[in-house]
Amino acid sequence: MNLMSFFNRRTSAPVARERLQILLAHERGIVGGKSDLLAQLREEILAVVGRHLSVERDNVQVKMNRGADLSTLEIEVELPGPDGVRI
């Protein structure tokens, strides 16, 4: 165990927080009876980006944070290295 893994080992809470945010954004859509907005957004973003770049399905993340005053939509598309880009 090196020094970095000694420090990293302890901070599991940010992982918990992120997993919950993704899961609940998803579940609130289903339980609330609304269409699953985030899943739909993700599929469409995948399709649009996929027309120009090759992206892995798992590398597109769509997150929504709902607050009392401000809600944010965060879209993260991870692209492969230079070899994977076809132009």
Add this chain to the structure above:
Amino acid sequence: MAKVLVVTSGKGGVGKTTSTAALGGALAQGGEKVCVIDFDVGLRNLDLVMGAERRVVFDLINVVQGDAKLSQALIRDKRLENLSLLPASQTRDKDALTEEGVARVLADLRDKFDWIVCDSPAGIERGATLAMRHADVAVVVTNPEVSSVRDSDRIIGLLDSKTEKAEKGERVEKHLLLTRYDQGRAERGEMLKKEDVLEILSIPLLGIIPESEEVLRASNVGTPVTLNNPNSAPGRAYFDAARRLKGETVEMMIPSDKKGLLGKLFGRRAA
């Protein structure tokens, strides 16, 4: 006219019964007339945590079905005369609870008390939905842990859709009670922080109850922690939460039981 408060969580084992006893105790110790009701039919435990398990004669279902009068089923606390318990049935089926019956019992109790604190069973089935059905105020008990937060989110959704208030277009006042909190672990990134849970669930914070040996010590002897050890960290935290329920503004603190070195060496109690 009493306020009906439901203590709920979705997940089991997070501290609903402990919190019902402690909040009920704290409100009564502050002079309010309080009735705590156990809605966990078949798995009652509020009687045991309150130290009244040998005094149960009639229960909520007997009253709902008209087999006993409310006054016969209510158990007055031996330590606090303004605190009463309406126990759940241990033997009957939970289907014996009807919505009209529960509404009738609550209407009767509303005239006699200032606060009616309903201890919800875990889950989202009939018992839990009946416990929240007529609530004015909800205390959502949550541990800083992923499964508890997820279930609380689900319960908040039900409070906003399946309660009498929600159906009338009104809102049940919702509060978060964060229990078993370990500030040290949260600061070290080992546990969800209060800010994380608050941001995810987006309901106002009623209080933070620190993880403490005092909670088990109190339930061992059948006394609400606010009565067994009012100056303990969870005791103080529950008193603060009770004052916030009454509408007072109390600075949010996370009380601590931490002892100095000498306290650690010599401070062990025998209880």
